[in-house]
Amino acid sequence: MSWRPVKAVVGREMSKLFRQRARLISSMVRPMIWLLVIGSGVGSMLPGQQQEGYLTFLVPGILAMTLLFASLLSALTLVYDKEFGVMRMMMIAPIAHYWIVLSKLIAATLTAMVQAILLLVLLLVLGLVSVKIAASLLLPAVLTAICCAAIGGLIAVWSKSIDNFAVIMNFFIFPVFFLSGALYPVSQLPEMFRYIVLVNPFSYGVDLLKHAVPNVSTDFSILTDIAVLVSFSTVAILIACWRFSRESVHEPLFHRATGKR
Amino acid sequence: MASNLAIKTQGLTKQYGQALAVNGLDLEIAAGQFYGLLGPNGAGKSTTIHMLTTMTSATSGDAWIDGQAIADDPVAIRSTVGLVFQDSALDRTMSIDENLQFAAAMYNLNPQQADQRIEELLSVFSLQKQRHKKLLALSGGQRRAVDIARGVLHKPKVLFLDEPTIGLDLPNRRAIWRFVEQLRREEGMTVFLTTHYLEEAAACDQVDFIQQGQLQQGGSPKELTEQLGAYILEVDTVEPEVIKEKLSTKFGMPIQEDQQLSFKIEASDVDFQQLQYSLGDAITAMQWRKPNLNDVYLWTFCAPQQGDAS
Numbered sequence: 001m002s003w004r005p006v007k008a009v010v011g012r013e014m015s016k017l018f019r020q021r022a023r024l025i026s027s028m029v030r031p032m033i034w035l036l037v038i039g040s041g042v043g044s045m046l047p048g049q050q051q052e053g054y055l056t057f058l059v060p061g062i063l064a065m066t067l068l069f070a071s072l073l074s075a076l077t078l079v080y081d082k083e084f085g086v087m088r089m090m091m092i093a094p095i096a097h098y099w100i101v102l103s104k105l106i107a108a109t110l111t112a113m114v115q116a117i118l119l120l121v122l123l124l125v126l127g128l129v130s131v132k133i134a135a136s137l138l139l140p141a142v143l144t145a146i147c148c149a150a151i152g153g154l155i156a157v158w159s160k161s162i163d164n165f166a167v168i169m170n171f172f173i174f175p176v177f178f179l180s181g182a183l184y185p186v187s188q189l190p191e192m193f194r195y196i197v198l199v200n201p202f203s204y205g206v207d208l209l210k211h212a213v214p215n216v217s218t219d220f221s222i223l224t225d226i227a228v229l230v231s232f233s234t235v236a237i238l239i240a241c242w243r244f245s246r247e248s249v250h251e252p253l254f255h256r257a258t259g260k261r
Numbered sequence: 262m263a264s265n266l267a268i269k270t271q272g273l274t275k276q277y278g279q280a281l282a283v284n285g286l287d288l289e290i291a292a293g294q295f296y297g298l299l300g301p302n303g304a305g306k307s308t309t310i311h312m313l314t315t316m317t318s319a320t321s322g323d324a325w326i327d328g329q330a331i332a333d334d335p336v337a338i339r340s341t342v343g344l345v346f347q348d349s350a351l352d353r354t355m356s357i358d359e360n361l362q363f364a365a366a367m368y369n370l371n372p373q374q375a376d377q378r379i380e381e382l383l384s385v386f387s388l389q390k391q392r393h394k395k396l397l398a399l400s401g402g403q404r405r406a407v408d409i410a411r412g413v414l415h416k417p418k419v420l421f422l423d424e425p426t427i428g429l430d431l432p433n434r435r436a437i438w439r440f441v442e443q444l445r446r447e448e449g450m451t452v453f454l455t456t457h458y459l460e461e462a463a464a465c466d467q468v469d470f471i472q473q474g475q476l477q478q479g480g481s482p483k484e485l486t487e488q489l490g491a492y493i494l495e496v497d498t499v500e501p502e503v504i505k506e507k508l509s510t511k512f513g514m515p516i517q518e519d520q521q522l523s524f525k526i527e528a529s530d531v532d533f534q535q536l537q538y539s540l541g542d543a544i545t546a547m548q549w550r551k552p553n554l555n556d557v558y559l560w561t562f563c564a565p566q567q568g569d570a571s
Binding site: 007009011012086092093095 | 346
C-alpha cells in the first residue's frame with residue numbers, strides 16, 4: 001500500500017481548508033464569543049476570585065469545543081463527497097475502501113488542529129494563556145481531535161445525505177458538548193447527568209486538556225483520560241472503516257447517481 | 262480462461278431483493294475489442310459495469326478481467342480498469358489540474374508521470390490553456406472530456422464507458438469518439454461501452470443486446486443489421502390498420518409508432534415504387550432504406566409478438 005492516495009485525500013482537504021479563509025476566520029468567532037461573552041457573563045455572577053478563575057476554567061473547554069466542531073464538520077466531507085459524486089473517484093481507485101475513511105479522519109484531525117492552533121495563538125495574543133500552557137495543550141488537543149474525528153467518522157458513515165448528517169449532528173453535538181464538563185465542573189452536575197458525562201468520550205478529552213492548565217480542577221486521572229480516548233478512538237475508527245467497506249453503504253452511490261441499473 | 266480475453270463472465274448474476282438486475286450473464290470479450298452492451302433503461306447495463314469494476318459484488322457467477330478473477334483481488338482489478346461514469350465524478354470546486362492530479366495520486370502515479378500524462382490527455386482535447394480553470398467554468402463537453410481523461414489517466418487495460426456522450430452536442434461527441442479510437446489504436450485498450458446513441462455503437466467490433474438482465478442477441482453490428490433484412494420500409498399513413506392488413510401477409514407484422522408502420526423486408530428484389538403506387542392515397546409518405554443498429558434495437562425490444570393483431 002502506497003501512501004500517495006492517503007496524502008492526496010488529506011492534501012485535498014487541507015488545500016480546501018486554507019482556500020476557504022472565511023471558514024477559518026469564522027471558526028474563531030464561535031469560541032471567542034463563548035469565551036469572552038459567555039465566560040465574562042457567567043463569570044461575573046461568581047463571587048470574587050472565582051470570576052477570573054472561570055475564564056481560565058473555560059479555556060480547555062472552549063479549545064475542546066473548537067476541536068469537536070472542526071472535526072465533525074471536516075468528517076462531513078465524507079457525506080458531501082458521497083452526495084456530490086466525487087466519492088466515486090476515490091472508490092474506483094486501487095486502494096482498499098477503508099483507506100478513504102482513514103484518510104478523511106486524518107484530514108479531520110489535522111483540520112481541527114489547525115483551528116486549535118489558531119485559537120491558541122489568539123488566546124496568547126489576548127493574554128489568556130501563556131506560551132507554556134499553550135504548548136502543553138497541544139498533545140492533549142491531538143488526542144481529543146482524533147477522538148472527535150472518530151465520532152464524526154461514525155456519524156458520517158451512517159449518514160445517507162448531508163441533511164441526514166446535519167440532523168444527527170445537532171442531535172449529538174450539543175449533548176456531547178454540554179455534557180462533557182467543558183463549561184462547568186462535572187461534580188456540580190445533577191447525578192443523572194454525571195453518568196452521561198462518564199460515557200461521553202469527549203469528556204475525557206476535555207478533562208485531559210484541563211490537566212494542561214494549572215489550577216483547573218479535573219475529574220479523572222491523566223491515565224484514565226488517555227486510556228479512554230485511545231480505546232474509544234481505536235474502536236470507533238475500526239467500526240467506521242468496517243461500515244464504510246460494506247457494499248450496502250457505497251452501492252447506493254452508483255444507483256443514486258445514475259438512477260438506473 | 263484464455264489469455265487473450267480481456268473480460269469473461271460466467272453466469273454473472275445480481276439480485277436486489279426479489280429483482281434480478283443481471284441474470285446469468287455469459288460474456289467473452291477479446292483484448293483490444295470495442296464492445297457495446299445495449300438495451301433499454303433498467304436492462305442491467307450499469308449493474309454489469311459496476312460488477313466488472315468491483316463497485317458492487319455479484320450475487321452469483323464469476324467474472325475475470327485480464328485473466329484475474331474479480332472476486333479474488335478487487336483492488337488489483339481496479340488498477341486494471343478505468344471507469345467513466347454517466348455523470349461526472351469530478352469536484353466542480355477544483356480546477357482541471359487539481360482534479361486530475363488528485364485522480365492520478367489515487368492511482369499512485371508519481372508527480373512527473375502524472376504531469377506528463379495530464380498534459381498529453383489535455384492536448385488531445387485542446388484543454389491545455391484551461392488546465393488551471395475551475396471545472397465550473399467549463400462547458401459540458403469540456404467537463405466530459407476531463408471525466409474521460411480521468412478515467413484513462415492510469416492507462417487501464419479495460420476502459421468502461423457508461424453512456425459517455427449523453428447530453429453532449431455532435432462536435433463534442435465526435436471529439437470523444439476520436440479520442441477513444443486513438444486510445445484503442447495507440448494503447449490497445451479494450452473498450453466496454455453502454456450507450457443509447459446506437460449510431461455510436463455501430464463502430465463496435467461486437468455488440469450485445471440485453472433486457473431484464475439477460476442477453477437477447479449479439480454479434481458484429483454488420484452481422485446484426487444484415488440478419489435483420491435487406492431493407493426497412495417505413496410507411497406513414499392515416500389508415501394504419503388498412504395498410505397493416507395489406508402488407509403484413511407479404512412482409513410480416515410491422516412495428517407501429519402512432520401512424521407510422523415499419524416493416525422488415527427480407528427480400529432484396531421488392532419493387533418499392535410499384536408498391537407505393539399500389540397503396541395509393543392510403544399513405545402520406547413512404548421510404549425504404551438499409552437497416553441500421555437502431556432498427557436492430559427496435560426489432561429486438563419492440564417487435565410485435567406472434568399473434569399481435571394490432
